[in-house]
Amino acid sequence: MTVPVDDPFTSPFLKALVRQMRAEDTHGSWDAKSDAEILKAYLLTREQRREIPILGDPDPDVLWRLELFYRAVGLAIEQETGTIASPMMKMSHEGWGRIILTAGRLVVLSKHLRDVHRFGFETLGKMAGQGDRLVQEGVAAIARFPDVVKA
Amino acid sequence: MTVPVDDPFTSPFLKALVRQMRAEDTHGSWDAKSDAEILKAYLLTREQRREIPILGDPDPDVLWRLELFYRAVGLAIEQETGTIASPMMKMSHEGWGRIILTAGRLVVLSKHLRDVHRFGFETLGKMAGQGDRLVQEGVAAIARFPDVVKA
Numbered sequence: 253m254t255v256p257v258d259d260p261f262t263s264p265f266l267k268a269l270v271r272q273m274r275a276e277d278t279h280g281s282w283d284a285k286s287d288a289e290i291l292k293a294y295l296l297t298r299e300q301r302r303e304i305p306i307l308g309d310p311d312p313d314v315l316w317r318l319e320l321f322y323r324a325v326g327l328a329i330e331q332e333t334g335t336i337a338s339p340m341m342k343m344s345h346e347g348w349g350r351i352i353l354t355a356g357r358l359v360v361l362s363k364h365l366r367d368v369h370r371f372g373f374e375t376l377g378k379m380a381g382q383g384d385r386l387v388q389e390g391v392a393a394i395a396r397f398p399d400v401v402k403a
Numbered sequence: 404m405t406v407p408v409d410d411p412f413t414s415p416f417l418k419a420l421v422r423q424m425r426a427e428d429t430h431g432s433w434d435a436k437s438d439a440e441i442l443k444a445y446l447l448t449r450e451q452r453r454e455i456p457i458l459g460d461p462d463p464d465v466l467w468r469l470e471l472f473y474r475a476v477g478l479a480i481e482q483e484t485g486t487i488a489s490p491m492m493k494m495s496h497e498g499w500g501r502i503i504l505t506a507g508r509l510v511v512l513s514k515h516l517r518d519v520h521r522f523g524f525e526t527l528g529k530m531a532g533q534g535d536r537l538v539q540e541g542v543a544a545i546a547r548f549p550d551v552v553k554a
Binding site: 340341342350352354356357358359362393396397400403 | 491492493501503505507508509510513544547548551554
């Protein structure tokens with residue numbers, strides 16, 4: 253189980269995500285916005301989630317948020333280990349698919365995704381907790397197989 | 404360098420490719436055709452290649468042939484090692500991208516692809532030679548890191 257983070261802004265994952273989001277904001281339209289404000293796009297209350305149909309096609313915005321989420325996981329892994337973990341995402345139009353992060357010959361992280369059109373978190377603390385857990389999973393894999401990373 | 408195969412139909416890769424192609428032929432429209440005939444879709448003479456523009460969007464047929472090609476590599480790897488190597492392909496609309504085959508936590512094979520709209524081979528011998536080489540590359544990776552495959 254993922255433990256929510258008390259102060260999400262201490263999370264290395266969340267910091268990496270904010271950097272990724274701001275890096276994509278080439279027109280500076282978020283310059284005046286706080287980190288918490290731009291991260292709101294990832295929040296989904298229980299009520300909002302209930303209003304989204306069970307089946308649905310993910311729109312480009314949610315795919316973009318999903319890809320940034322995993323890119324941030326890779327970036328936070330790199331900060332902790334010095335090893336770049338590159339994401340590769342393959343999604344069907346129906347909202348299921350797979351994302352992997354690789355480094356050298358190692359699959360650092362592999363996740364099957366579904367219901368992507370409802371991707372979101374109740375709180376920033378929960379999101380930070382899940383991101384940090386994925387980062388730790390990747391860091392542990394790299395520590396376990398250092399020669400595969402270099403292969 | 405890839406060495407062409409004298410009799411392409413002795414190639415484990417080519418046999419796997421034919422099986423993959425026939426498995427997708429759910430209407431039996433190829434039942435009366437020989438293996439050499441259905442593999443013709445992969446052939447591209449020098450002259451034909453010259454007629455294809457340098458830049459171009461790959462059509463769905465060429466993406467399908469490309470995916471089957473690497474699925475056959477995975478299948479031939481499995482036959483030799485007993486380890487299933489699953490492909491994951493991510494292509495841009497412009498015809499470049501990446502394909503990887505993974506088994507457990509191991510990246511069995513990783514290829515960057517480009518000019519995919521011109522994907523094809525001069526002879527079946529050359530195609531079999533390239534396929535077999537990729538199979539051997541994957542087999543060697545699995546032999547080198549057996550514990551990563553099981554992780």
